[in-house]
Amino acid sequence: MYILSSKQLAQVDKATIKNKAITSIDLMEHAATLCFQWLHTRLQGQNIKIHVFCGIGNNGGDGLVIARHLFQHGYNVNCYIVNFSDKRTDEFLTNYDRLKEIGEWPTVINNETNFPKISFEDIVIDAIFGNGLSRSPEGFTKKLIQYINNTKVFTLAIDMPSGLFGDKSVTKKDAILKAGHILSFQTPKLAFLLSENKEFVNTWEIIDIGLDEESINNLQPKINFTTKSEIIPLYKPKDKWSHKGTFGHSLIIGGSFGKIGAITLTSKATLKIGSGLVTAYVPKCGYNILQIAIPEVMVEVDDDKLLTYFNFKTKPSVIGIGPGMGTAEKTALGYEKFIKENKLPLVIDADGINILAQNKTLLKYLPKNTVLTPHPKELERLIGTWKNDYEKLTIAKQFSKNYNIILVIKGTYTVIIDNEFMYFNSTGNPALATAGSGDILTGIITGLIAQGYKPKYAAIFGVYLHGKTADIAIQETSYETFTASSILEYLPDAILDLFNQEQINEVGNEENESTT
Ligand SMILES: NC(=O)C1=CN([C@@H]2O[C@H](COP(=O)(O)OP(=O)(O)OC[C@H]3O[C@@H](n4cnc5c(N)ncnc54)[C@H](O)[C@@H]3O)[C@@H](O)[C@H]2O)[C@@H](O)CC1
């Protein structure tokens, strides 16, 4: 699904009202009713005190609708108007009246003395600011946000945590509501996917409020959140007349004395994802290890303990290079020569990236669409430091553009960057933070390219499957005991899951719920 900016969302909002002949008040009623239903399904009428804080814009309007439904269903509700401005929107005013019509008068908060008592066991609904936030909250509104945060009460944020900008960085972190859960309208907001916002964004899910899909597509958004529905069309079905040559020949280069395990994992993953043939090119000390560990993989050797000459005879269709390779001087020299002469598609990881970072003049020799898979430290060596995640993404996009390469930035939400396009991955969990997990990813992406997937799609698809293995595994095993080898163990399930129709229909609901 697409990730839209605040400006794009406002445009789509207008287009929906025009194209779908729906009034803005009905759109609000629909969106906020879905939020009420979400809560009602979970609370089932329980007598918990619910505090609904409403701003004076349309986010506040949503809050008033939710409060009305809660009152009408007999909940124990306190509704407040956070009166930070007199520029109330029409939709807010209409819903203010509708609330009064059922005999409920919200409490107006004009200053700190009006703050209500909130207990830890209560629930707070945050409808103070949404997409319309134009500057950080100040005055008593800021104090109210801090007051709510200090109670440590469960907070349900409507559309966005108040004070958080959807698509730009926040400098004043003391004026943002810490949301326990977010019900966000139509598309995820970029802010939810960035580590610097982790205090404010716990779990979130998307509520499909029926905004006009055609208008969204017409905007040709450049930021994506890849879920199962985007992944399924990428899958290449197998032709019954195919043979092992059809699925390519991957050459996996890496390893050094003591780090043959890394390249063994990469080679295994390349084979397991379906590369027709796999050859590993390793130092001599890795020969027996690889031959015994993976009989299906062919092995060519270089010098004794370190890669030095890079003079393999194999004629592969794609090369995955870097895991366990080290950055010793003679390895770096051989690697540099290899990079300058190579014309084959490349996937570069770990020390392969580190050597490029040490000698950036090599970057111009990389074939177009080379895939680089840095973890945060490797990325920093490659592109320099950044002030916040927004800046990191801007620098990374420019880097991808300058060198025509695809960056796979590994993290909680791994993002694939191809020029101006960004694809945030939806799968994965902390189980993947384990030794060798990146080596496996390199193998998966290389093996997909061998089978004819375009590098960008191999990266998107590979990252999705890699994360999905951990999501499936965690239903039956523990985070602690999940290792890099477990990724390969669950890879068949991750692929089979693509064909599980029942869950396809779930996309758009719980499937997108995400924990950071
Ligand atoms: N189609 C949509 O996109 C829909 C949007 N809806 C709601 O509408 C929200 C957007 O509503 P609005 O555009 O009215 O904006 P908000 O309700 O987010 O903000 C209210 C107003 O406060 C003012 N403001 C911004 N920052 C301020 C600050 N720091 N201090 C004081 N005042 C400040 C602005 O003038 C802004 O218009 C969405 O987040 C969502 O909750 C829903 O009603 C459903 C439909």
Ligand SMILES: [K+]
């Ligand atoms: K909010």
